[in-house]
Amino acid sequence: MTPIDLLINARWIIPVVPQNRILKDCAIAIHQGKILALLPQEEAAKRYAPKHTENLLEHIITPGLINAHGHAAMTLLRGYADDQPLNNWLTKHIWPAEKQWVDEQFVRDGTELAIAEMIKSGTTCFADMYFFPEQAAQAALEAQIRCQIYFTIFDFPCAGGSGPEEYFSKGLALHDTFRDNDLINIGFGPHAPYTVGDDTLKKVAVLAQEMDTPIHIHLHETAQEVEESIAKYGMRPSQRLMDLGLLSPLTQCAHMTQVNDIDIAILQQSGAHIIHCPESNLKLASGFCPVDKLLNSGVNVALGTDGAASNNDLDLFSELKTAALLAKAVSGNASALDAHTALRIATLNGAKALGVDEKVGSLEVGKQADIIAVQLGDLDLQPIHNPLSQLIYTNVGHRVSHLWVNGKCLMQNRELLTLNERELKSKARHWQEKIQARN
Numbered sequence: 001m002t003p004i005d006l007l008i009n010a011r012w013i014i015p016v017v018p019q020n021r022i023l024k025d026c027a028i029a030i031h032q033g034k035i036l037a038l039l040p041q042e043e044a045a046k047r048y049a050p051k052h053t054e055n056l057l058e059h060i061i062t063p064g065l066i067n068a069h070g071h072a073a074m075t076l077l078r079g080y081a082d083d084q085p086l087n088n089w090l091t092k093h094i095w096p097a098e099k100q101w102v103d104e105q106f107v108r109d110g111t112e113l114a115i116a117e118m119i120k121s122g123t124t125c126f127a128d129m130y131f132f133p134e135q136a137a138q139a140a141l142e143a144q145i146r147c148q149i150y151f152t153i154f155d156f157p158c159a160g161g162s163g164p165e166e167y168f169s170k171g172l173a174l175h176d177t178f179r180d181n182d183l184i185n186i187g188f189g190p191h192a193p194y195t196v197g198d199d200t201l202k203k204v205a206v207l208a209q210e211m212d213t214p215i216h217i218h219l220h221e222t223a224q225e226v227e228e229s230i231a232k233y234g235m236r237p238s239q240r241l242m243d244l245g246l247l248s249p250l251t252q253c254a255h256m257t258q259v260n261d262i263d264i265a266i267l268q269q270s271g272a273h274i275i276h277c278p279e280s281n282l283k284l285a286s287g288f289c290p291v292d293k294l295l296n297s298g299v300n301v302a303l304g305t306d307g308a309a310s311n312n313d314l315d316l317f318s319e320l321k322t323a324a325l326l327a328k329a330v331s332g333n334a335s336a337l338d339a340h341t342a343l344r345i346a347t348l349n350g351a352k353a354l355g356v357d358e359k360v361g362s363l364e365v366g367k368q369a370d371i372i373a374v375q376l377g378d379l380d381l382q383p384i385h386n387p388l389s390q391l392i393y394t395n396v397g398h399r400v401s402h403l404w405v406n407g408k409c410l411m412q413n414r415e416l417l418t419l420n421e422r423e424l425k426s427k428a429r430h431w432q433e434k435i436q437a438r439n
């Protein structure tokens with residue numbers, strides 16, 4: 001008998017690789033944070049002597065979800081300004097509120113709240129672009145969740161600094177601090193083509209290639225952005241970024257609701273990734289990302305919630321359902337973004353976009369054990385003809401029962417093990433009172 005750290009017995013397992021596979025009555029053996037084997041439960045019982053065994057006999061196990069675009073601390077502005085188009089929402093409500101409220105404590109408290117919400121709905125890895133990224137990194141470190149954090153770059157002053165020079169110097173120092181960290185990656189976050197000029201974008205492109213470090217940017221979020229770029233630069237933002245050398249397999253482009261055939265060719269050629277954020281795009285009436293068309297063209301599409309101020313939750317399972325339904329409506333094809341493909345965009349494609357697919361994104365031997373279990377025993381999920389169908393087309397975010405990152409359990413039977421739920425609620429209430437009192 002081989003001694004191991006953890007054995008998870010589950011009713012169903014969807015490893016994502018190989019594709020379209022659902023294993024029944026199997027187990028996952030985990031040792032020193034990594035997946036050692038996937039095998040039938042009977043065999044596992046003969047082969048392994050686990051320190052800890054988790055019997056999840058009405059559960060389905062999948063890779064942890066990867067939320068590939070968001071602004072974690074914006075949980076504290078959840079519901080602060082609804083029912084506005086992007087431009088109004090940003091310039092009349094969100095930017096003024098951020099100017100008034102966002103400081104280190106805001107980011108720390110808001111990020112912790114976001115991490116708790118994400119863990120409770122099945123996310124094991126998140127991408128984050130916001131002010132005071134060192135606070136977000138510290139919150140993630142303490143919660144022991146995986147993340148990629150981008151230091152935001154604008155061409156103008158903001159809560160995080162006076163201008164590009166300060167954003168770069170602080171951001172690069174943060175990158176150095178986390179250079180050897182297994183869970184936390186730091187990347188470049190030029191906010192958008194309309195808030196960052198050519199010189200700064202060029203500098204990001206050069207440094208990112210030199211350092212082999214990811215770039216995260218909002219791109220083609222609205223039709224207005226594309227029109228203004230044509231008026232100002234004589235070209236679409238995608239073309240401009242390509243010309244500036246910013247698009248490569250290191251680049252993650254959030255949104256892409258405005259896509260023509262030239263954009264698709266640019267994305268194919270450059271190897272840049274798309275982060276689809278359907279609920280934020282719907283809520284801000286920004287447009288529709290043609291996910292099916294992009295996937296069929298060989299472009300990697302991942303999934304993100306965007307910030308809680310424009311969603312208004314960070315539940316990636318609900319995002320998945322929206323993405324799957326919307327893809328069918330937009331393409332006029334009910335087979336578009338089928339359930340297996342939907343799960344893939346929220347797991348392996350997310351890992352590819354973040355450049356961590358050798359480590360996570362699927363349940364394969366040798367990968368890090370970033371795993372979730374979803375309980376499918378409740379009445380409203382019966383009968384179970386196909387457990388995957390339940391995952392994608394019903395709302396299961398609140399049924400995620402267990403979550404592991406690097407083989408470490410962060411949630412057991414819905415109880416958070418690295419964060420204090422009561423404390424988080426009281427901090428959120430404190431911010432609510434503070435913001436209301438001033439307004």
Ligand SMILES: [Zn+2]
Nearest residue numbers: 218254306307
């Ligand atoms: Zn965003």
